[in-house]
Amino acid sequence: xxxxxxxxxxxxxxxxPARQVPAKAAKRPAKRSGTPYAFLAPAMILFTLxxxxxxxxxxxxxxxxxxxxxxxxGAKSRTEVWAGLSNYARSLTDPDFLPxxxxxxxxxxxxxxxxxxxxxxMALLLDAARxxxxxxxxARISIFLPYAVPAVVASLLWGFLYLPRVSPITDLFExxxxxxxxxxxxxxxxxxxxxxxxxxxxxxxxxxxxxxLRAVPTSLYESARIDGASDFTIAWRIKIPIVMPxxxxxFVFSLIATLQVFAEPMTLRPLANTISTxxxxxxxxxxxxxxxxxxxxxxxxxxxxxxxxxxxxxxxxKLVGRRAFNxxx
Amino acid sequence: xxxxxxxxxAALTAAALFTGTACSSSDSAEEVNPDEKVALTYWTWTPNxxxxxxxxxxxxxxxxxxxxxxxxxxxxxTKLLTAIKAGSGAPDIMQAEYQKIPTLVSxxxxxxxxxxxxxxxxxxxxxxxxxxxxxxxxxxxVPQDSGPLMFFYRSDVFEKNGLAAPKTWDDYAAxxxxxxxxxxxxxxGTFSATDAGLFTGLAQQAGASWWGVNGDAWSxxxxxxxxxxxxxxxxGLVEKGVVDNKPMYTPEWxxxxxxxxxVGWVSAVWAPGVLxxxxxxxxxxxxxxxxPQWDAASPATGNWGGSATSVTTQTKHKAQAAKFIAWLNSDxxxxxxxxxxxxxxxxxxxxxxxxxxxxxxxxxxxDYYTIAxxxxxxxxxxxxxxxxxxxxxAFNDAFGxxxxxxxxxxxxxxxxxxxxxxxxxxKNTGFNVAG
Numbered sequence: 001x002x003x004x005x006x007x008x009x010x011x012x013x014x015x016x017p018a019r020q021v022p023a024k025a026a027k028r029p030a031k032r033s034g035t036p037y038a039f040l041a042p043a044m045i046l047f048t049l050x051x052x053x054x055x056x057x058x059x060x061x062x063x064x065x066x067x068x069x070x071x072x073x074g075a076k077s078r079t080e081v082w083a084g085l086s087n088y089a090r091s092l093t094d095p096d097f098l099p100x101x102x103x104x105x106x107x108x109x110x111x112x113x114x115x116x117x118x119x120x121x122m123a124l125l126l127d128a129a130r131x132x133x134x135x136x137x138x139a140r141i142s143i144f145l146p147y148a149v150p151a152v153v154a155s156l157l158w159g160f161l162y163l164p165r166v167s168p169i170t171d172l173f174e175x176x177x178x179x180x181x182x183x184x185x186x187x188x189x190x191x192x193x194x195x196x197x198x199x200x201x202x203x204x205x206x207x208x209x210x211x212x213l214r215a216v217p218t219s220l221y222e223s224a225r226i227d228g229a230s231d232f233t234i235a236w237r238i239k240i241p242i243v244m245p246x247x248x249x250x251f252v253f254s255l256i257a258t259l260q261v262f263a264e265p266m267t268l269r270p271l272a273n274t275i276s277t278x279x280x281x282x283x284x285x286x287x288x289x290x291x292x293x294x295x296x297x298x299x300x301x302x303x304x305x306x307x308x309x310x311x312x313x314x315x316x317x318k319l320v321g322r323r324a325f326n327x328x329x
Numbered sequence: 330x331x332x333x334x335x336x337x338x339a340a341l342t343a344a345a346l347f348t349g350t351a352c353s354s355s356d357s358a359e360e361v362n363p364d365e366k367v368a369l370t371y372w373t374w375t376p377n378x379x380x381x382x383x384x385x386x387x388x389x390x391x392x393x394x395x396x397x398x399x400x401x402x403x404x405x406x407t408k409l410l411t412a413i414k415a416g417s418g419a420p421d422i423m424q425a426e427y428q429k430i431p432t433l434v435s436x437x438x439x440x441x442x443x444x445x446x447x448x449x450x451x452x453x454x455x456x457x458x459x460x461x462x463x464x465x466x467x468x469x470x471v472p473q474d475s476g477p478l479m480f481f482y483r484s485d486v487f488e489k490n491g492l493a494a495p496k497t498w499d500d501y502a503a504x505x506x507x508x509x510x511x512x513x514x515x516x517x518g519t520f521s522a523t524d525a526g527l528f529t530g531l532a533q534q535a536g537a538s539w540w541g542v543n544g545d546a547w548s549x550x551x552x553x554x555x556x557x558x559x560x561x562x563x564x565g566l567v568e569k570g571v572v573d574n575k576p577m578y579t580p581e582w583x584x585x586x587x588x589x590x591x592v593g594w595v596s597a598v599w600a601p602g603v604l605x606x607x608x609x610x611x612x613x614x615x616x617x618x619x620x621p622q623w624d625a626a627s628p629a630t631g632n633w634g635g636s637a638t639s640v641t642t643q644t645k646h647k648a649q650a651a652k653f654i655a656w657l658n659s660d661x662x663x664x665x666x667x668x669x670x671x672x673x674x675x676x677x678x679x680x681x682x683x684x685x686x687x688x689x690x691x692x693x694x695x696d697y698y699t700i701a702x703x704x705x706x707x708x709x710x711x712x713x714x715x716x717x718x719x720x721x722x723a724f725n726d727a728f729g730x731x732x733x734x735x736x737x738x739x740x741x742x743x744x745x746x747x748x749x750x751x752x753x754x755x756k757n758t759g760f761n762v763a764g
Binding site for chain 2: 065066067068069070071072073076077078090096159160163164165166185186270271272273274275276277278287290291292293294
């Protein structure tokens with residue numbers, strides 16, 4: 001889902017044409033009519049129906065709760081009442097909530113730098129090998145391919161590799177006489193889950209960075225070479241600064257994906273004792289809504305996660321915004 | 330007039346049947362008209378249920394049932410509760426696991442059919458019947474199948490180690506140790522933190538009943554002496570390392586059953602179906618035995634799985650739906666189909682007469698269903714509460730940690746956590762809770 005919103009962010013980005021519209025409209029005020037609204041209508045209706053309305057409904061639900069009376073077995077023993085902020089209070093004070101947030105923080109510290117570092121490295125290597133187009137194309141597709149594998153399928157695949165008794169990795173370790181580590185033990189689970197995300201996400205980020213690199217005019221490198229710059233200097237001094245906006249963008253997307261990590265641990269959970277039902281905040285939302293049938297608590301936690309995602313991603317953009325995008329002005 | 334319009338009505342009804350919307354077109358005043366044709370939908374996840382239903386449909390042209398296959402107990406309940414909340418979209422008839430019935434009743438999702446089903450009480454064991462009445466005058470469904478616990482073991486491995494099927498839990502512990510000592514890769518079984526249902530059955534055998542009704546308040550007794558005994562027993566075996574601590578129903582567990590590293594399984598009467606899928610290379614080597622006992626003098630067992638068939642509160646044809654589910658779960662012809670086509674162990678007392686040949690995976694064991702019937706009779710009473718899911722997910726988390734730590738103390742401490750979580754949830758929702 002984060003991938004979808006990522007795309008719409010890109011599309012929404014250009015702000016420049018918007019400035020021209022009022023100017024044109026001002027020239028011909030007589031012709032002002034409902035036409036623009038008609039064009040806007042499909043987008044607005046879809047936005048209202050499928051984004052705004054659910055958000056408001058979630059907000060509404062987060063302020064409600066079910067009140068049962070007595071044994072709760074009679075037909076009319078269940079009523080929905082206003083709950084104030086009690087769902088939020090319960091969510092934030094849930095003993096499982098803070099550990100799940102911290103766990104996702106640690107997960108992000110592993111995933112985001114590793115994934116983006118690998119993506120950047122591979123993009124630079126591929127860009128350096130520009131001349132050998134066929135090899136570069138093959139490598140690009142192979143690196144990108146895991147991104148096309150759905151997270152659930154990827155997790156099942158890796159799950160098989162992690163389970164000691166069915167894993168060929170264990171066989172390899174045993175062949176050389178070493179006891180294989182149990183990758184789903186409490187010390188290693190976080191790394192095992194992070195590995196799946198890195199495997200799946202590196203390709204996408206690599207393509208984004210690589211595309212930005214390809215847009216750099218080669219004349220820049222030629223003049224750098226004339227000035228005596230080595231390949232490393234070119235990468236460090238020219239390429240990386242130029243692709244900085246892409247790096248910032250991929251960082252924000254990765255950050256959002258990290259906060260929403262769900263499919264991988266959810267799929268691995270039945271295979272291991274070490275992944276609880278509230279392993280990540282989103283898993284807690286799922287448990288509350290679908291295991292406990294408490295959509296009200298789930299709505300409250302969802303709102304908290306949405307707000308946190310909003311603050312973290314826009315906070316980061318504001319922090320780096322000027323430095324990252326200054327060449328655009 | 331009636332004759333004049335009859336062909337038209339029939340055509341309309343037939344058309345409605347095809348579109349599956351017949352239920353909404355008739356109103357409840359006509360409910361008792363025996364000539365009325367009704368189409369009912371039935372949510373179930375039991376395989377081949379459509380074959381059983383086909384027998385009913387051909388004999389009852391006026392009550393036509395359409396089976397709508399579900400993914401399983403949990404997703405079906407989620408879907409049903411959503412439909413109930415939305416006010417439409419629920420089926421007429423619904424398969425409901427025993428442990429979900431209080432939740433469904435408390436959400437006003439399934440109807441009391443005491444007036445419609447008449448006296449079926451005598452046709453079922455007391456434990457199963459109690460599961461659909463919740464100890465009240467109401468009847469919230471008709472028991473379909475039950476899952477009395479039994480013990481399954483690799484007779485070749487047991488023989489090689491000079492062991493017989495364990496009669497008591499002490500025997501089981503001794504066998505566990507002996508098997509693991511003889512071959513460090515072999516285990517008599519595993520303690521699975523992902524299967525709360527099995528642990529509930531084990532606690533039930535020891536005499537626990539986790540929920541209860543005291544007047545107009547619920548009581549919760551997950552941390553009682555009987556459950557403590559069971560938790561500390563399994564914790565002890567896991568701590569010693571003679572019982573594995575990996576979850577069941579994983580690719581790894583399947584491999585262990587098939588390659589002979591797991592040589593026993595405390596499971597229910599439906600186990601042959603699972604073993605056939607997971608451990609097909611070991612066919613003919615498994616035997617079924619009664620459950621190991623805490624007190625061999627008074628045999629007891631618990632349940633793992635099993636479900637009832639209920640009528641939802643959204644149906645417009647309660648009487649017809651009730652008639653069908655009474656037939657489905659108590660008529661000897663239907664029981665035969667349930668046992669042979671749907672491969673379930675019917676809850677009705679009459680089931681013993683139709684279950685004569687043992688399941689294919691245990692074809693050498695002629696007394697398979699005799700053992701099962703003894704087990705079903707010895708099932709201890711157990712009451713489920715309205716928030717079983719909360720307790721079960723708390724079980725997954727607490728016992729997941731305990732199993733990973735391999736500490737017996739962590740097993741017994743987990744029960745206090747589950748008890749606390751369950752009581753807090755009930756109180757938070759507003760249920761009256763005793764104590």
